[in-house]
Amino acid sequence: MTVETVTGDGALLVVDAPSDLFLVRTRAGGARSRRHFVARIPVGGLVPDVAGAGVWRLLAVPLPGGRLDRLPAPADGAEAVDLALSALAGAVRGDREPPRDARALYAGQVEAAGPGSVFTGTPAVCWARGAGGRLVRNDGGPDETFEEGVPVLLAGRDWVRPERGGAVEACSSDDLLRSGELWTAVRDQTVRLLRLVERQGEAADAALLTSLTARERANRAAVSRATRIASGLVGARVTADRAVDGERLGRAVAALRLITGAGGPPIVEPAGRRAEPADLDEAVRAVARSSSLHLRDVQLPESWWKQDLGPLLGRRAEGGGTTVVCLVHRRGRYREVDPETGAVLASGRAAAAGVSRTATQVQRPLPVEASVPGVFRLGGAGGGADLAALAGCGVVVAALALAAPIVTGRVLGALAERVSMSGLTWSALLLVACGGVAALVGVATNLRMLRVEGRVEHGVQLVLWDRLMRLPVRFFRDTGSGELANTLLGVTFAREALSGVILLLLTSSLTALAMLALVWVLSPPLGLASTGLALAALLLVGVLGRVVIVRQRRALPAEHRAVSSAHQLISGISKIKLAGAEQRAFARWFEQTAYARSTLNRVRGVQAVLRAVATVLPIAGQLLLFTILAGPLAGTLAPDDFFALDVAFLMLVGALLVIVSGSVELLAALPRLAELRVVTAGVPERTPDRADPGDLRGEITLQEVTFGYGPDAPAVIDDVTLRVPAGAFVAIVGPSGCGKSTLLRLLLGFESPAQGSVYYDNQDLAELDLQAVRRQCGVVLQDGQLFAGTLRDNVCGAASYSLERVLEAARLAGLDDDIAHLPMGVATMVPHGGGTLSVGQRQRVLIARALIHRPRMIFFDEATSALDNRTQERVTESTRQLSATRLVIAHRLSTVRHADLIVVMDKGRIVQQGTFTALMAQKDGLFFQLARRQLVTGDE
Numbered sequence: 001m002t003v004e005t006v007t008g009d010g011a012l013l014v015v016d017a018p019s020d021l022f023l024v025r026t027r028a029g030g031a032r033s034r035r036h037f038v039a040r041i042p043v044g045g046l047v048p049d050v051a052g053a054g055v056w057r058l059l060a061v062p063l064p065g066g067r068l069d070r071l072p073a074p075a076d077g078a079e080a081v082d083l084a085l086s087a088l089a090g091a092v093r094g095d096r097e098p099p100r101d102a103r104a105l106y107a108g109q110v111e112a113a114g115p116g117s118v119f120t121g122t123p124a125v126c127w128a129r130g131a132g133g134r135l136v137r138n139d140g141g142p143d144e145t146f147e148e149g150v151p152v153l154l155a156g157r158d159w160v161r162p163e164r165g166g167a168v169e170a171c172s173s174d175d176l177l178r179s180g181e182l183w184t185a186v187r188d189q190t191v192r193l194l195r196l197v198e199r200q201g202e203a204a205d206a207a208l209l210t211s212l213t214a215r216e217r218a219n220r221a222a223v224s225r226a227t228r229i230a231s232g233l234v235g236a237r238v239t240a241d242r243a244v245d246g247e248r249l250g251r252a253v254a255a256l257r258l259i260t261g262a263g264g265p266p267i268v269e270p271a272g273r274r275a276e277p278a279d280l281d282e283a284v285r286a287v288a289r290s291s292s293l294h295l296r297d298v299q300l301p302e303s304w305w306k307q308d309l310g311p312l313l314g315r316r317a318e319g320g321g322t323t324v325v326c327l328v329h330r331r332g333r334y335r336e337v338d339p340e341t342g343a344v345l346a347s348g349r350a351a352a353a354g355v356s357r358t359a360t361q362v363q364r365p366l367p368v369e370a371s372v373p374g375v376f377r378l379g380g381a382g383g384g385a386d387l388a389a390l391a392g393c394g395v396v397v398a399a400l401a402l403a404a405p406i407v408t409g410r411v412l413g414a415l416a417e418r419v420s421m422s423g424l425t426w427s428a429l430l431l432v433a434c435g436g437v438a439a440l441v442g443v444a445t446n447l448r449m450l451r452v453e454g455r456v457e458h459g460v461q462l463v464l465w466d467r468l469m470r471l472p473v474r475f476f477r478d479t480g481s482g483e484l485a486n487t488l489l490g491v492t493f494a495r496e497a498l499s500g501v502i503l504l505l506l507t508s509s510l511t512a513l514a515m516l517a518l519v520w521v522l523s524p525p526l527g528l529a530s531t532g533l534a535l536a537a538l539l540l541v542g543v544l545g546r547v548v549i550v551r552q553r554r555a556l557p558a559e560h561r562a563v564s565s566a567h568q569l570i571s572g573i574s575k576i577k578l579a580g581a582e583q584r585a586f587a588r589w590f591e592q593t594a595y596a597r598s599t600l601n602r603v604r605g606v607q608a609v610l611r612a613v614a615t616v617l618p619i620a621g622q623l624l625l626f627t628i629l630a631g632p633l634a635g636t637l638a639p640d641d642f643f644a645l646d647v648a649f650l651m652l653v654g655a656l657l658v659i660v661s662g663s664v665e666l667l668a669a670l671p672r673l674a675e676l677r678v679v680t681a682g683v684p685e686r687t688p689d690r691a692d693p694g695d696l697r698g699e700i701t702l703q704e705v706t707f708g709y710g711p712d713a714p715a716v717i718d719d720v721t722l723r724v725p726a727g728a729f730v731a732i733v734g735p736s737g738c739g740k741s742t743l744l745r746l747l748l749g750f751e752s753p754a755q756g757s758v759y760y761d762n763q764d765l766a767e768l769d770l771q772a773v774r775r776q777c778g779v780v781l782q783d784g785q786l787f788a789g790t791l792r793d794n795v796c797g798a799a800s801y802s803l804e805r806v807l808e809a810a811r812l813a814g815l816d817d818d819i820a821h822l823p824m825g826v827a828t829m830v831p832h833g834g835g836t837l838s839v840g841q842r843q844r845v846l847i848a849r850a851l852i853h854r855p856r857m858i859f860f861d862e863a864t865s866a867l868d869n870r871t872q873e874r875v876t877e878s879t880r881q882l883s884a885t886r887l888v889i890a891h892r893l894s895t896v897r898h899a900d901l902i903v904v905m906d907k908g909r910i911v912q913q914g915t916f917t918a919l920m921a922q923k924d925g926l927f928f929q930l931a932r933r934q935l936v937t938g939d940e
């Protein structure tokens with residue numbers, strides 16, 4: 001049965017089932033307004049009494065099975081107050097978030113506040129009062145100011161800031177109860193919250209009006225876009241960034257579609273964005289992120305508009321801001337193109353006018369299902385014109401080569417017939433001219449080929465690395481790093497082996513065709529024999545190529561093993577020295593390298609066979625020619641035809657030889673390139689259909705998650721359900737190997753649950769853009785590494801921050817004293833792995849790196865294990881002030897003493913959870929045993 005209780009005669013307690021609270025307004029004559037839902041108060045919570053607070057009444061409606069009781073004794077009400085105010089404040093606040101730099105405030109704390117300091121609450125309710133000044137509070141409505149000393153509610157993620165510095169003092173509801181201030185404070189706060197609820201009701205009505213206005217604006221935007229398209233069709237210049245708010249993302253989508261071209265990846269607007277991008281540049285970056293495109297800033301060279309650097313996004317100052325322009329290279333120069341209409345707005349120097357020298361290239365990713373040829377197509381994209389030019393040059397060189405047999409035939413024929421030589425001077429001059437032109441074309445072709453090779457190699461490396469960066473962590477777990485690096489270097493090895501070979505193959509093939517055609521014209525029987533010879537050469541390519549491919553396929557794993565082994569030996573050198581195993585290490589390296597070399601020599605063996613063929617073939621060819629000429633064709637040829645045939649036949653044989661040896665080189669490189677499918681076959685973890693999570697609040701939920709490393713492997717995480725409220729400090733403890741780090745890997749999306757789901761703010765991680773989630777996390781893993789660079793580089797990681805931010809992060813991580821004692825401060829160089837720093841210092845650099853971007857969620861896996869107790873407490877204290885959700889895995893129990901919730905794991909399951917005190921009270925529990933063991937071994 002539903003019970004309705006209008007409060008007015010004292011606070012009530014929610015019993016047995018939650019109660020819904022509604023707000024009603026009493027009108028003149030006692031009539032009540034329509035009910036506005038306010039919040040659901042959990043069992044044990046309080047329905048506050050707001051009688052006498054103007055026109056407001058609270059209506060409490062218990063859910064089935066519930067009831068409302070009188071509060072047994074006001075002296076017991078603190079906990080009930082906390083539950084009620086949390087629910088009320090949460091409902092009013094919605095998803096508004098405190099500023100990133102807000103510090104968390106806990107009951108019992110007194111915090112000095114500088115100008116601009118902001119304090120936020122934690123999952124537990126506390127009350128803040130300004131000392132030495134007034135407090136300004138924001139909880140979803142307009143800012144409100146509170147006089148010095150007046151308790152201000154901080155429930156969950158509310159925030160306050162002192163108006164003019166001073167200090168902020170925090171206390172609990174219990175403290176207020178003892179000082180007799182609680183009930184007045186509760187009443188005042190409830191009335192305030194209800195006023196906000198009313199405003200929100202009014203806002204809901206206004207929202208309808210706003211949505212109509214928004215639709216109107218969208219209509220106007222559509223009309224404006226249509227107008228632009230129409231003006232583009234007639235070639236009128238349209239200013240690029242006249243976009244009204246709603247249009248920026250649309251223009252950014254069009255710009256990226258134009259730059260990535262037809263057949264590119266789907267370009268999509270970011271999902272769930274809360275704020276419009278400030279300008280077109282920001283919109284382009286947002287769309288690039290949501291479409292999985294990597295943007296690369298490049299410095300443009302002098303007279304860049306004449307060179308082909310691929311499609312570019314340029315920036316130009318316009319109308320007091322910066323606009324983004326699309327620059328496409330066509331017919332020898334860059335043109336500025338309107339992304340929506342395709343109209344050319346300016347060309348050459350005019351297109352470059354005012355464009356900043358820093359432009360952006362867009363890296364098109366491989367499709368999810370990619371192949372090695374696909375890598376080369378994408379890497380070499382835009383090189384079509386170069387390839388056509390190369391083919392054209394090859395045809396010219398082959399045509400010019402025809403002059404040699406024809407002119408030689410005429411000259412030697414004339415000599416043989418002792419006719420006048422006077423007319424032949426021109427023939428000789430023609431030959432010289434053809435030779436000269438062929439040489440010049442050859443040089444130009446070679447230079448162009450070098451450019452094509454460099455461009456393709458660079459493009460292919462970019463495509464491969466782009467793909468590699470998108471692959472999930474488990475891909476790298478299953479593939480050795482040495483082997484992977486050697487596989488990727490295969491592109492460079494292949495380029496070096498094939499440098500010049502492809503061009504030679506092209507020109508030789510065209511020359512062979514030209515000579516074959518000439519032989520057929522001069523003597524069809526000899527043409528037939530020459531065609532037979534060409535087919536025999538192709539057969540030889542087939543046979544030798546097969547042998548080379550088989551041998552190369554066998555040689556490559558041996559080469560990878562040798563490289564991998566060298567890599568492992570060098571990175572484990574200290575362990576080798578400790579074990580006195582230098583001799584054994586050397587022997588192992590030598591054995592593997594020698595084997596790799598011997599397998600490679602078997603490939604080279606085929607090339608030796610080819611060299612022998614190359615020595616014999618011209619003589620054999622000449623013999624064949626003479627046999628045919630002296631036999632079946634005796635007396636049928638004029639002398640000039642005979643000499644022309646002789647030269648043409650020799651040139652054909654030469655070209656065939658080049659084709660055979662070049663093809664074998666090319667075939668030897670194929671297995672190396674085919675290995676790149678290791679990378680192309682990996683499935684990227686980020687696909688465009690994954691949603692942008694927006695700004696996360698930090699609530700994390702694991703729902704019945706089960707996971708094992710491999711389909712048939714036993715479950716390492718077994719049916720785990722856990723909810724971590726936003727802003728909470730949760731610790732995970734348990735014996736070694738119980739699955740703590742694995743749980744963290746699941747939260748970070750490094751692994752995917754076999755069953756169940758991980759949620760961030762109620763959004764399933766499996767459907768979210770993992771990078772966007774990780775960007776909001778500060779993570780220190782057990783095996784975190786420093787890289788070679790300065791301390792500042794190491795703290796900044798991939799981003800760049802001001803010195804103040806670096807020093808602030810160092811202070812939070814307890815690294816400031818160490819930096820002060822280093823002669824070069826943050827500019828101190830650190831080697832790869834951080835060898836010149838102590839283990840504790842390395843850990844603190846990693847912590848500073850995790851905290852510098854003020855993350856919403858902090859994940860620490862044994863991040864403070866090497867710190868002494870004092871430093872560790874300092875780190876705990878500073879992370880506490882960051883108002884982030886904290887999930888900490890720790891072996892040392894002193895690290896987790898102040899956690900809001902300690903989760904105890906054993907064999908992949910959660911076996912206990914509670915506060916430190918509650919768990920220590922369970923004497924037969926695993927936590928108590930772990931704690932006792934640490935006390936005995938003095939671990940703590």
Ligand SMILES: Nc1ncnc2c1ncn2[C@@H]1O[C@H](COP(=O)(O)OP(=O)(O)OP(=O)(O)O)[C@@H](O)[C@H]1O
Pocket residue numbers: 477709716734735736737738739740741742743
């Ligand atoms: N990459 C992996 N492949 C296969 N099994 C793994 C892998 N990583 C961890 N495991 C296994 O999963 C189990 C849980 O390991 P996990 O590292 O999550 O434990 P942990 O509780 O963090 O241990 P510790 O406190 O020692 O770090 C262990 O049995 C471990 O052997």
